[in-house]
Amino acid sequence: MVPEYKSKSYTHIFWILLVLVAVVIAGVYVRAKVLPKSFGEFGHYRGDAIFDEINRPIRNGTNASCLVCHPYIREMHLNGVHHTVSCEFCHGPVADHVRDGKVIAKLPKKQGKEIKRLCLRCHNQIIRARPRESIKMISMPQHLEEKHVRTDHICNQCHNVHAPLMWIKEARAMVGVEEDSK
Known part of the structure; x- marks a missing residue:
C-alpha cells in the first residue's frame, strides 16, 4: 500500500497567495507613482511630451x-x-x-579647404551611392587637370557656391564656348 502524504494544513498556500497579493499591490502602487498623469492621454505615451516639444527652442x-x-x-x-x-x-x-x-x-x-570639403560632401565621385543623374560627380584632382587649372584650386575660384554654374555660363558666353553636355 502507498502511504498518503496529504497535508491537513493549507498555510503554505495561504502564504503564497499573500505574497502574490502583496506583489500585485506593490506593483500597482509603484506604477501609479512612476507613471506621469498624462500617460495614455493621446495613446501609449506621455501626453505632456507634445508640450515639451512645442517649448523646445x-x-x-x-x-x-x-x-x-x-x-x-x-x-x-x-x-x-x-x-x-x-x-x-x-x-x-x-x-x-x-x-x-x-x-x-x-x-x-568657410575658407579654402573647408569649401572644398563642403562641396565634396555631395560631389565626390568616390561616394558611389549618389544619383549621377541629379548630382554632378567629380574626382577632384582629375576634374582640375581636365579644366587645365592648378590642382590646389578651390571650388569657389571657378564656381559661385550658391549658383555653381552662374560664373561658368557667363565665362563660356564671353569667350563663345558652347556648353559641354558632361
Whole structure:
C-alpha cells in the first residue's frame, strides 16, 4: 500500500497567495507613482511630451528663414542648381546666428579647404551611392587637370557656391564656348 502524504494544513498556500497579493499591490502602487498623469492621454505615451516639444527652442530653420535677411542671395540660390540644398548644410544651424529675429552671432565664413570639403560632401565621385543623374560627380584632382587649372584650386575660384554654374555660363558666353553636355 502507498502511504498518503496529504497535508491537513493549507498555510503554505495561504502564504503564497499573500505574497502574490502583496506583489500585485506593490506593483500597482509603484506604477501609479512612476507613471506621469498624462500617460495614455493621446495613446501609449506621455501626453505632456507634445508640450515639451512645442517649448523646445528651434535649432534649425528653413531656407526661407535665411532668405528673409539675405535677399541678395535669394534669386541666385532659388534659380541655381543648389536650390534644394539647405543653407544650414553649409553654413550651420540658424539658431547659432539668429534668435527672436535678432542677429546674435555671425556664422563662421568657410575658407579654402573647408569649401572644398563642403562641396565634396555631395560631389565626390568616390561616394558611389549618389544619383549621377541629379548630382554632378567629380574626382577632384582629375576634374582640375581636365579644366587645365592648378590642382590646389578651390571650388569657389571657378564656381559661385550658391549658383555653381552662374560664373561658368557667363565665362563660356564671353569667350563663345558652347556648353559641354558632361
